Amino acid sequence: MSHTAHIRSHRKPRRSASNIAMRAGVAGGVLGTLAVTGASGSANAAEPVTQTLELPTLTADLAAQVAQSADVTQQAAADYELQAERDAAAARAAKEAEADLAEAKKKAEEKKKAEEAARKAAAERAERAARDAERAALSASVEVSSGSGSSGSGSASVGAGVSASTATGSAAAVVSFVRAQVGDAYVSGGTGPNSWDCSGLVQAAFRQVGIDLPRVSQAQSTAGTQVSLDSLQPGDILYWGGAGSAYHVGVYVGDGMFVGAQNPSTGVALKSLSYDPPSGAVRVL
Template sequence: MSHTAHIRSHRKPRRSASTLAVRAGVAGGVLSTLAVAGASGSANAAEPVTQTLELPTLTADLAAQAAQSADATEQAAANYQLQAERDAAAAKAAKKAEADLAEAKKKAAEAKKKAEEEARREAAARASRTAERTTLSASAGTGTVLGGSGTGSDADAGTSTSTSTSTATGSAATIVNFVRAQVGKAYVPGATGPSAYDCSGLVQTAFRQINVSLPRVSQDQSTAGTQVSLSNLQPGDILYWGSAGSAYHVGVYVGGGMFVGAQNSSTGVVERPLSYDPPTGAVRVL
């Protein structure tokens, strides 16, 4: 026996080969299991990571698409609203243009009517001047005096002015005497005496002598009384030229087929036969 046999050896006891093999196998199996588990765990762990990375990308795309769709819808609505506003403005403009056209046509018609009336007045004035020149020329050859104070005679009248004076009485005589006293005075548009008159100014002033107030213009004077026939005239009746309510000239019938009127600036206030310038109608105020 060795002298050291009683001393415990510091070496670990040897293990048998079979024990080592079993342990190695177990260890290898454990390691394989761990490796498989690790690989499986790695695979399983990788999949959520992949899904986690992809989901935000898909969500962002969907959000972008939704935002684009909302923008497109909003833009379409804005376009529709703008088109509606344009259509409304166009309809309003068309309506206003139609109203303006109607107003323009109305004004054009009024202007045309006024121009025609002025043309008729001018034509009547020219005809009056022409007839007067013709009458004066004829009178110069016969020595007849026209437009006097009632003491002479008129070749066209067929009666003397003194005869027509004798038919007027009362207020009518006052009017007749007044207008005859104005014969020879000037014609001035807008004048009402005492040195000049226009046609309606002479008539208005004549009736004022008997305290009868007449309208100022010929249009109104032509409807101031009762309409009478030209075949049934009496001294003091108002004669008018044109239509009732739109007459362009007036005068006073003094009897015997004669009238006194402020004709125009060339003749002034004159006494003439009805045939000189036949009136359209007459009204009776007295």
């Protein structure tokens, strides 16, 4: 009887050529022995013959192979698990680095915006302070010149090329006021102090010298004496459109220039008459 051990496995172990040959030899030996035993039994039926066969033991070799295979499989599994852990750690590190970079960019952008806002606010404060100083000086000059009388309607008419420096009294005050607002924003319905529409600016300028003009451009275009565009003086009100139906007004400041709250793009601006020739003019000073 064979003493070969049985080893559980999901796969049948492959038989090598040497193992097959050895087993074939054993089988042949067994058959031969049985044949001799049969022959001897016929001759000597009264005396039985017993022969013990020593079969090769394969259990140790197979166990060693299985153990070696198990070690290899376990080592491969450990290597795979280690590599998986390294890959996961690398992925986490990359994700954290990406998040840190995004946070750094966000902070840098916020800092840049804050610095830009601070610079803009500082510039606006400086500009506002300069305008306030100019307006204060203008108010002082108006108080000094208020008793000198109007220089408008009693003066001889001059050409459109008259210099702003020749304006005196109330006309000079009006011109100085509108010039001081150059750069302010245009806002529909604006009446100051830092944003205007066209008629709001004109009304505020003449209020500096005690003249209360109507609020809208249509009424302002008929508030004084109609004058020729060839006879303009500083302080005259220019209008665009028809008298009584004007859609825009400004103030002539001399040297062929006028100041008006033009539009949201330009704001309050100093422009040449050729930039946008007016339709007519009125004189209220």
